[in-house]
Amino acid sequence: GESVGLHLPTLSVQEGDNSIINCAYSNSASDYFIWYKQESGKGPQFIIDIRSNMDKRQGQRVTVLLNKTVKHLSLQIAATQPGDSAVYFCAESGTSYGKLTFGQGTILTVHP
């Protein structure tokens, strides 16, 4: 079936390092991808998105890369800070109702 998955369930980095979180998707018809951040006790929050006609998009300290050939999505966080510690989810959408399919999530831990 269609799915969105993550390669690594946990990632530990030192403060100031760059972090890379990966995501594999299987639905080649997906045309929109989103990264969410979920802190403990809170609902997921939007970080950055990318359309399937793009291969890179940058935000503030974050970059999303999309490789449609291998159906791979990544989130890069520059100069990772302790406040970046959270669970990160990728999600894909291909419908007009905004229905999203989520990956399993990666736990990012940033050590001071």
Add this chain to the structure above:
Amino acid sequence: DVKVTQSSRYLVKRTGEKVFLECVQDMDHENMFWYRQDPGLGLRLIYFSYDVKMKEKGDIPEGYSVSREKKERFSLILESASTNQTSMYLCASTTRQGEPSYGYTFGSGTRLTVV
């Protein structure tokens, strides 16, 4: 600040009880969603609604039903709670028009334990 509010943060219910989880949004969004979140499984869609009195099954609707009598309120109902429905439940809403991300707002979640 726009909000999606879930009525309870923590809930403990007995097996066989009928359980109501309430979600209210103040953004005049058309679309509302109920997800459950379990370790290792991510967020899975239970039901969604794209208009008042309209509902569509998601990926795991079994054991659940929903109600959307008013635009701002979307209720998830567990007709007869079972222990395998112990989970974190997340409500979300989005506008019908435009990108999902800009209007896709989540509530803080309800952690339901069925004993």
